[in-house]
Amino acid sequence: MTSAAREILGLGLCILGWVGVILACALPMWQVSAFADGHIVVAQTTWEGLWMNCVVQSTGQMQCKVYDSILALDAEVQAGRALTVLVALLGLVALMVTVVGAQCTTCVRPGKAKSWIVLAGGVLYILCGVLVLIPVCWFANIVISGFYDPNVPKSRKKEMGAALYIGWAATALLLLGGSLICCSCSCGGEGESAFPVKYSASSRRPTSNGGEYDKKNYV
Numbered sequence: 679m680t681s682a683a684r685e686i687l688g689l690g691l692c693i694l695g696w697v698g699v700i701l702a703c704a705l706p707m708w709q710v711s712a713f714a715d716g717h718i719v720v721a722q723t724t725w726e727g728l729w730m731n732c733v734v735q736s737t738g739q740m741q742c743k744v745y746d747s748i749l750a751l752d753a754e755v756q757a758g759r760a761l762t763v764l765v766a767l768l769g770l771v772a773l774m775v776t777v778v779g780a781q782c783t784t785c786v787r788p789g790k791a792k793s794w795i796v797l798a799g800g801v802l803y804i805l806c807g808v809l810v811l812i813p814v815c816w817f818a819n820i821v822i823s824g825f826y827d828p829n830v831p832k833s834r835k836k837e838m839g840a841a842l843y844i845g846w847a848a849t850a851l852l853l854l855g856g857s858l859i860c861c862s863c864s865c866g867g868e869g870e871s872a873f874p875v876k877y878s879a880s881s882r883r884p885t886s887n888g889g890e891y892d893k894k895n896y897v
Contacts, residue, residue: 681862682781685796688858689776691851692803696769698848699810703762706732706742707839708817712825712832725839728758754820758813765806769852772802776859793863800859807852814845 706727725732732742745751751759778785779795786792821836 684858685780685862686782688800688803688855688862689773689780691855691858692769692776693773693855695803695807695848695851695855696766696773698844698851699762699765699769699806702810702814702841702845702848703728703759703766705839705841705844706730708758708841709821709836710839712835712837726836727839727841728755728762754813754816758817761809761813765810768802768809769806772799772806775799775802779863781862797860797863800856800863803852803856803859807849807856810845810852811849814842814849818842 704727706725706729708728709726711722711724722736723734725734730742730744732740734740745755748756776796776799777783779792779797779799781788781792781796786795818838821838821842824830825835825837
């Protein structure tokens with residue numbers, strides 16, 4: 679696979695991961711009700727997200743309520759909000775930087791500067807993957823710890839929602855795509871051109887004494 683193909687593939691994976699982060703941030707399904715008491719028919723299901731909580735009735739009706747106070751939220755919710763919004767903005771910056779330094783664009787002249795720009799975009803995407811992993815794993819740890827805690831009533835136990843799985847998938851895409859982008863750049867190359875140019879010395883026929891060309895050169 680050529681460096682340009684790795685670059686395009688990495689950028690595509692990073693864009694998918696970035697969209698996944700935005701989707702996970704908006705979904706109210708970071709924690710869902712756990713049916714640990716053995717009931718088959720449940721009247722309602724509770725979803726809890728970063729921005730709101732929703733109650734889904736057995737009839738299919740859903741009511742959502744946005745959190746009233748930011749300061750009254752738990753630490754993991756505040757951190758999840760801050761990090762996911764930061765990753766969404768940082769991913770947009772990484773997209774613009776990578777497009778500017780990509781081999782398929784002409785925003786910057788080919789050379790070392792262009793390679794360093796695309797390398798910076800790949801590093802930013804890797805940073806996005808690491809940052810979004812923090813709130814996702816934090817929520818997962820809280821949910822799992824509460825589920826197996828015998829002191830927590832069964833009615834208050836939670837399970838991991840779909841947003842956590844989307845966040846893990848987005849992290850994998852961002853890390854993989856950012857690594858491909860970093861591997862596609864050639865920052866150690868010299869010269870202004872991204873493609874090597876070979877030169878060959880022109881051959882001249884030997885001359886005879888007196889500076890005149892050899893008679894064999896003439897027909």
